[in-house]
Amino acid sequence: MGLIAKPSTDAAPSRSLLATPWRSAFRALLASLLVGLATACSGGGSEPVRGIVLITLDTTRMDRLSCYGDAAPSTPAIDRLADTGYRFTHAISSASQTLPSHAAILSGAYPHVHGARSNGVYRLSDDVLTLPEIFADRGYATAAFVSAVVLEARYGLDQGFDVYDDEMEDPLVVDGPNRLEEELDALQRAGVDTGYFWHTARKYEEYQRRAASVTTRALAWLADTGDEPFFLWTHYFDPHGPYDPPEEFATAAGGGARGQTDPSFDRRRLPHYQLLPGLTTYGDFLEAYHGEIRYTDSQIGRLLEGLESLGLADSTLIVLTADHGESLDENGYYFQHGDFVFDSELRVPLLIRPPGGLPASRDITPIVSTVDVFPTLLELAGLPDAPPAPSGRSIVPAMEARHFEERPVYSEAYIAEVVKSGDVYRSLRTRSTKLMALGTLETDSPRAWAYDLVNDPREASPIAFTQASAVRREEMDSMLAELRRIASLPAIPNEESHVPLDDERRRQLEALGYLEPRDDGPK
Secondary structure, three states: OOOOOOOOOOOOOOHHHHOOOOHHHHHHHHHHHHHHHHHHHOOOOOOOOOEEEEEEEOOOOHHHOOOOOOOOOOOHHHHHHHHOOEEEEEEEOOEOOHHHHHHHHHHOOOHHHHOOOOOOOEOOOOOOOOHHHHHHHOOOEEEEEOOEHHHOHHHOOOOOOOEEEOOOOOOEEOOOHHHHHHHHHHHHHOOOOHHHHHHHHOOEEOOEOOHHHHHHHHHHHHHOOOOOOEEEEEEEOOOOOOOOOOHHHOOOHHHOOOOOOOOOOOHHHOOHHHOOOOOOOHHHHHHHHHHHHHHHHHHHHHHHHHHHHOOOHHHEEEEEEEOOOOEOOHHHOOOEOOOOOOHHHHEEEEEEEOOOOOOOOEEEOOOEEHHHHHHHHHHHHOOOOOOOOOOOOOOHHHHOOOOOOOOOEEEEEEOOOOOOOOOEEEEEEOOOEEEEEEOOOOOOOOEEEEEEOOOOOOOOOOEEHHHOOHHHHHHHHHHHHHHHHHHOOOOOOOOOOEOOOOHHHHHHHHHHOOOOOOOOOOO
């Protein structure tokens, strides 16, 4: 697919034009036309699309939603979406960090193509065309409600949104000095250098807000949209560490995961931001993670109920996915993400519920990428002359049981030099095999290996090129060639868009674990 060039200011309404007082009247005039086009594009066999709601969960593995796995915590609201929609069983994120993954979802471009490759130090360039810009230019009201500082407007995802609400007015609060002192004492007794961990339990870390605030504000905005077509994005950060669910969600009936053990678990090796008081064992952390997911599900339930009470449920297309997952114990990597491209960090839920819902859930088994959300939403919305995605492709044919040729999906973990090492992990994945590479692909013998996902789903036994069978080696060579092709695709921005890293942003990124702490103790 070709790269998308943004229209010039002469070719499309500017943001200032769309923000004029007559905008609502202009959109209302377009509403009936858009609904008619959407109905025509769907063949008239389903409810017309008036609104689109994109729900993204942060740090949420596919197998931690009960609609995907028996061992998962109960997520009844998300299950309702799955029960009346399309459930994708092999959806893979394009990145294991929040900003590059969300930028890929909104632009349909792989991270090295859209350019915002790492949290906190890059922004999405204005050269990149996004879903909200397309919807806004076609008369839709657009709004986003995000819940983490790594998605603040300064990082470029606000383009195309009439409302981009990134106010962290309900920050995570960790109890004060007594708990902090107790935690530091415990770490010191365990032989850990507390200079590294001191900031874990700062009294107020204003880098996220709770899911309830996101849902409340989103519903208030929906109530004000009138008859306008709309595009709404809600982002829920709660499953990201540190795991601190509201008390009523902290423990499942029957004890949940608290009894689970892992003999290799060592709390002292966890990232500093996870070390909240009261979480000691492997089961404690797992149950707290599940508690955050249960809480988030409850707020998604509020959002769905709000759509129903506003009379929007039967005319709204709902898409739910996650930016990335979380390694719980795989590869000795506990309760972390962002550094690698293992399935624990990349395999995510993807649910698409059409307006009015389906009579029953339909499983879609071909492997797909989160960059495919962009072209799929445009097709399902029935927008005329929608531009192609730079990297993704519509998965509507798979949903409609038409011919859909599977292709390997690309993912990366880019650790920017200003953050850590400057390394990049890349992967190319089919349903049965994953090729993984570290560093440059330009040498004759790059650092690359493979995993047999059928017999080694936890990716514990890497297959070297020299150890592979003839058949496997041929497959790996083919995948390496494709990985090189994808990695060499040109970037859309003319220049990398770096964001100045001031002291406040550095403190926030340290608290989230995206920067190594440089402080030597409490200030």
